[in-house]
Amino acid sequence: MNNQELTSTLKNCLSELMKVNNSNEFKRIEQSRYFSTTNDVFLGDAINTINEVLEGIRGVEVCQSQRSIY
Numbered sequence: 001m002n003n004q005e006l007t008s009t010l011k012n013c014l015s016e017l018m019k020v021n022n023s024n025e026f027k028r029i030e031q032s033r034y035f036s037t038t039n040d041v042f043l044g045d046a047i048n049t050i051n052e053v054l055e056g057i058r059g060v061e062v063c064q065s066q067r068s069i070y
Contacts, residue, residue, distance in 0.1 A: 007057055014050045017043060 001009075020026050021043045029035055030042070 003057060003061060007054065010050055010054055010057075014047060014054070017047050017050070021047060 026043070
């Protein structure tokens with residue numbers, strides 16, 4: 001898998017997670033007193049993590065493109 005494929009896959013995952021996170025049904029489930037996660041990780045954490053990984057990939061791409069210019 002190359003950088004473009006990785007980025008595309010992560011962006012698709014991010015898009016799907018954001019759809020779920022923004023849905024009224026998920027908000028209702030998440031607000032239930034019965035909803036919990038084993039280690040207090042929530043969907044927003046996954047969204048933030050994917051965004052950070054995408055930023056990391058972009059940073060590598062920028063550095064690599066600048067090195068090839070010089």
